[in-house]
Amino acid sequence: xxxxxxxxxxxxxxxxxxxxxxxxxxxxxxxxxxxxxxxxxxxxxxxxxxxxxxxxxxxxxxxxxxxxxxxxxxxxxxxxxxxxxxxxxxxxxxxxxxxxxxxxxxxxxxxxxxxxxxxxxxxxxxxxxxxxxxxxxxxxxxxxxxxxxxxxxxx
Amino acid sequence: xxxxxxxxxxxxxxxxxxxxxxxxxxxxxxxxxxxxxxxxxxxxxxxxxxxxxxxxxxxxxxxxxxxxxxxxxxxxxxxxxxxxxxxxxxxxxxxxxxxxxxxxxxxxxxxxxxxxxxxxxxxxxxxxxxxxxxxxxxxxxxxxxxxxxxxxxxxxxxxxxxxxxxxxxxxxxxxxxxxxxxxxxxxxxxxxxxxxxxxxxxxxxxxxxxxxxxxxxxxxxxxxxxxxxxxxxxxxxxxxxxxxxxxxxxxxxxxxxxxxxxxxxxxxxxxxxxxxxxxxxxxxxxxxxxxxxxxxxxxxxxxxxxxxxxxxxxxxxxxxxxxxxxxxxxxxxxxxxxxxxxxxxxxxxxxxxxxxxxxxxxxxxxxxxxxxxxxxxxxxxxxxxxxxxxxxxxxxxxxxxxxxxxxxxxxxxxxxxxxxxxxxxxxxxxxxxxxxxxxxxxxxxxxxxxxxxxxxxxxxxxxxxxxxxxxxxxxxxxxxxxxxxxxxxxxxxxxxxxxxxxx
Numbered sequence: 001x002x003x004x005x006x007x008x009x010x011x012x013x014x015x016x017x018x019x020x021x022x023x024x025x026x027x028x029x030x031x032x033x034x035x036x037x038x039x040x041x042x043x044x045x046x047x048x049x050x051x052x053x054x055x056x057x058x059x060x061x062x063x064x065x066x067x068x069x070x071x072x073x074x075x076x077x078x079x080x081x082x083x084x085x086x087x088x089x090x091x092x093x094x095x096x097x098x099x100x101x102x103x104x105x106x107x108x109x110x111x112x113x114x115x116x117x118x119x120x121x122x123x124x125x126x127x128x129x130x131x132x133x134x135x136x137x138x139x140x141x142x143x144x145x146x147x148x149x150x151x152x153x154x155x
Numbered sequence: 156x157x158x159x160x161x162x163x164x165x166x167x168x169x170x171x172x173x174x175x176x177x178x179x180x181x182x183x184x185x186x187x188x189x190x191x192x193x194x195x196x197x198x199x200x201x202x203x204x205x206x207x208x209x210x211x212x213x214x215x216x217x218x219x220x221x222x223x224x225x226x227x228x229x230x231x232x233x234x235x236x237x238x239x240x241x242x243x244x245x246x247x248x249x250x251x252x253x254x255x256x257x258x259x260x261x262x263x264x265x266x267x268x269x270x271x272x273x274x275x276x277x278x279x280x281x282x283x284x285x286x287x288x289x290x291x292x293x294x295x296x297x298x299x300x301x302x303x304x305x306x307x308x309x310x311x312x313x314x315x316x317x318x319x320x321x322x323x324x325x326x327x328x329x330x331x332x333x334x335x336x337x338x339x340x341x342x343x344x345x346x347x348x349x350x351x352x353x354x355x356x357x358x359x360x361x362x363x364x365x366x367x368x369x370x371x372x373x374x375x376x377x378x379x380x381x382x383x384x385x386x387x388x389x390x391x392x393x394x395x396x397x398x399x400x401x402x403x404x405x406x407x408x409x410x411x412x413x414x415x416x417x418x419x420x421x422x423x424x425x426x427x428x429x430x431x432x433x434x435x436x437x438x439x440x441x442x443x444x445x446x447x448x449x450x451x452x453x454x455x456x457x458x459x460x461x462x463x464x465x466x467x468x469x470x471x472x473x474x475x476x477x478x479x480x481x482x483x484x485x486x487x488x489x490x491x492x493x494x495x496x497x498x499x500x501x502x503x504x505x506x507x508x509x510x511x512x513x514x515x516x517x518x519x520x521x522x523x524x525x526x527x528x529x530x531x532x533x534x535x536x537x538x539x540x541x542x543x544x545x546x547x548x549x550x551x552x553x554x555x556x557x558x559x560x561x562x563x564x565x566x567x568x569x570x571x572x573x574x575x576x577x578x579x580x581x582x583x584x585x586x587x588x589x590x591x592x593x594x595x596x597x598x599x600x601x602x603x604x605x606x607x608x609x610x611x612x613x614x615x616x617x618x619x620x621x622x623x624x625x626x627x628x629x630x631x632x633x634x635x636x637x638x639x640x641x642x643x644x645x646x647x648x649x650x651x652x653x654x655x656x657x658x
Contacts, residue, residue, distance in 0.1 A: 007585075008582075012326055032615030036345040039336060040333060047326065047333065050329060073584050077379045078378075096560070105553065112549035135557070146561065
């Protein structure tokens, strides 16, 4: 176990308790007629119990001020790129049915090509245009997948 | 002999043009994703799952299975030429395969890997056929307590054989089981953890969950840092066929690898990973010249490569005979069968012999296709190795988005996928494995139903799990595994697998 493990251990512990409490409200039933809450109740408690060894262990590492695992997992991570990629995916969900597959996908790819490789805009523009045309052909024309039509009803 | 007549008609079925085409698409995609970084067989199967909705269940399983064993072939190519394992089960191939390539013997290394895989794969198919049928006949006598206990044993083994920390694997398992309870309760019809969201009535859908965990999160891990270009060993690919001496050295490892792989493949968890590792250590131990291992010994390629393909056949046994998927890939196949209205279980083989024998026949033909794809066409895959990530990763994300949307034409599913992409990314950063989560997610509803039915038929007596020999045996083994987790053979194996994985 490493120092940083403490964060998720707390998440599991709290999640386990929350699940157990919600399951209790769902009615546990009796052993001869188990209710809908029984299994999730057991699972919630189990999750909390499982988080304890991680919690204790990583807490020990923190307390002893050990350097172990301090080569932080987040070092060298390009947060800007990571968050932009995430944001563009969520953004895609919001605009997909509003402006249609073709335009939304073009915008998404433009951003992704641009941020993942920091290429020139022109390169990203050409790559996204080509990709949209090819995927439209494969999925809509060949595989007949239903995708949200564009504003101009061409897709 | 009903085996042979069934198999014969299955071969007729499989050689129908549609099935041949889908089989080819499957093994081709499998090799492709085995070679490319950023996506593994589980993610690829999830992306292609929607494509299978419109085709017959036999054809669907043929294609999806092709992705699975095709990825093993592709994975070994990257291990040998780039020293990056394409799949977890080809990690040990790097040790000697890459060394062989550096010494200019990439050809025989690739050749023996493909031929060994073919032999191991074929052997395990025969084993699958002869073992699954009798096992499913035994399983017909199983009641809910036996099923509950066997699933517990399966999950314990998965935790036990997990790559990293045991406790983290256990957490993933329980988390997966909890996710599986979301939606309408099977028995009482009551809603659980739906938070008033209408889309959660049927629970979280499998496809977006898997795409998020295995597709999106994998891409996020890959793009978090500056993309380096992969250096592919520039080597002349000639003499793909191993020479007489190579064959002499490899015959033993291939035979042992076939047996090891098949039997370890039946075990839940990382059957293919475990068997490739056990095969490597066995060969090294019994070799007359163990000092050559790690410096380009062909036995170190032949054994593990045979074993990991033999394991793929073994992994089908729990799924097809008992209806209990032993790993994430089989869990996805299980999900695919459910979508087609087929419930795998002991009645699966008698009621759907076409799917069972069809899958076996298709894997036989698929293995032959892979031999052709991977030996004469190896140059094509080497070229694909050079496809830069900056083109690949946006495409993988796009395919995931289209795939998740097209299952139910639901934006909610896309949302689920993106959210689990983030969750999966965080889990990967903190060294949690996602495979146990997916397996538990699929097993969850079955486990709960078996548990509650057992209690109902026994009138609330928990002793029902211990008075029946099979369920008692399975539960005792599960508990024993937990207690013994600090010692024993598997602990050492686990330690080594983790160590190699980190190198």
